[in-house]
Amino acid sequence: MTKPLVHPAIEDVPVEAILHALSDRHRVALFSQIFHQDNPSSCVTLSCVLDQAIPKSTLSQHMRILREAGLIRGERRGVEMRNTSRHAEVEARYPGLLKAIVSAYAIQLEGK
Amino acid sequence: MTKPLVHPAIEDVPVEAILHALSDRHRVALFSQIFHQDNPSSCVTLSCVLDQAIPKSTLSQHMRILREAGLIRGERRGVEMRNTSRHAEVEARYPGLLKAIVSAYAIQLEGK
DNA sequence: CTTGGTAGTTCAGAGTTTCGGAACTAATGT
DNA sequence: ACATTAGTTCCGAAACTCTGAACTACCAAG
Numbered sequence: 001m002t003k004p005l006v007h008p009a010i011e012d013v014p015v016e017a018i019l020h021a022l023s024d025r026h027r028v029a030l031f032s033q034i035f036h037q038d039n040p041s042s043c044v045t046l047s048c049v050l051d052q053a054i055p056k057s058t059l060s061q062h063m064r065i066l067r068e069a070g071l072i073r074g075e076r077r078g079v080e081m082r083n084t085s086r087h088a089e090v091e092a093r094y095p096g097l098l099k100a101i102v103s104a105y106a107i108q109l110e111g112k
Numbered sequence: 113m114t115k116p117l118v119h120p121a122i123e124d125v126p127v128e129a130i131l132h133a134l135s136d137r138h139r140v141a142l143f144s145q146i147f148h149q150d151n152p153s154s155c156v157t158l159s160c161v162l163d164q165a166i167p168k169s170t171l172s173q174h175m176r177i178l179r180e181a182g183l184i185r186g187e188r189r190g191v192e193m194r195n196t197s198r199h200a201e202v203e204a205r206y207p208g209l210l211k212a213i214v215s216a217y218a219i220q221l222e223g224k
Numbered sequence: 225c226t227t228g229g230t231a232g233t234t235c236a237g238a239g240t241t242t243c244g245g246a247a248c249t250a251a252t253g254t
Numbered sequence: 255a256c257a258t259t260a261g262t263t264c265c266g267a268a269a270c271t272c273t274g275a276a277c278t279a280c281c282a283a284g
Binding site for chain 1: 209
């Protein structure tokens with residue numbers, strides 16, 4: 001039996017939790033990728049965008065933190081996980097927040 | 113001898129550090145207050161805006177984290193510290209970021 | 225059905241970070 | 255000189271994070 005993934009309502013997520021989820025260099029990179037991507041990304045695919053390889057148990061924890069902060073939705077599709085951004089929902093509650101963060105991250109990358 | 117406070121150039125502050133600094137309920141409350149205030153606020157004054165009293169050693173650490181993330185500037189004036197927001201500098205590097213976060217925090221407060 | 229591989233999760237211990245009381249410093253007032 | 259106020263530093267306890275090893279879930283081939 002597939003155990004259910006936790007996906008809080010955005011109303012139940014405090015801003016601090018969103019900022020905390022994105023306050024890690026790996027997680028902000030992973031989320032930016034999902035944010036810009038139109039079709040869902042699997043975890044393995046995602047880990048390729050990171051500048052350094054990380055263990056899969058660590059990746060799994062990072063994905064859980066992003067999920068529990070209401071930032072992404074994860075659905076099991078066969079053997080892999082399809083991750084999509086919950087951008088629209090977060091935007092409805094906290095307008096401009098994710099865009100500002102993702103843009104800031106992009107600006108930071110430019111200067112490297 | 114007054115020991116010097118650390119104030120990094122915004123260029124040297126990664127977005128993650130800013131998000132980390134604001135990912136704590138006390139720090140985001142403190143920063144929002146400084147952000148909205150025109151004249152500098154002392155630490156004691158600031159701690160009054162928190163919903164619960166916190167020890168002053170903890171407050172001191174929180175202020176240091178905000179300073180080292182480039183979010184505020186602290187100047188000793190006699191016995192107390194004058195804290196001001198470095199909003200303009202951060203805005204120049206990461207447009208819209210602080211406003212989006214502070215607004216999101218305000219929205220969250222509304223719903224309480 | 226069984227074996228094998230792939231994608232991701234859970235567990236538990238080591239390592240790191242944060243919290244907060246007590247002792248400290250620095251400036252000012254009496 | 256002594257007391258007071260505002261903030262910092264130190265350091266041990268508590269809370270969090272990382273990651274290897276073992277595990278689950280699904281799918282495909284034999």
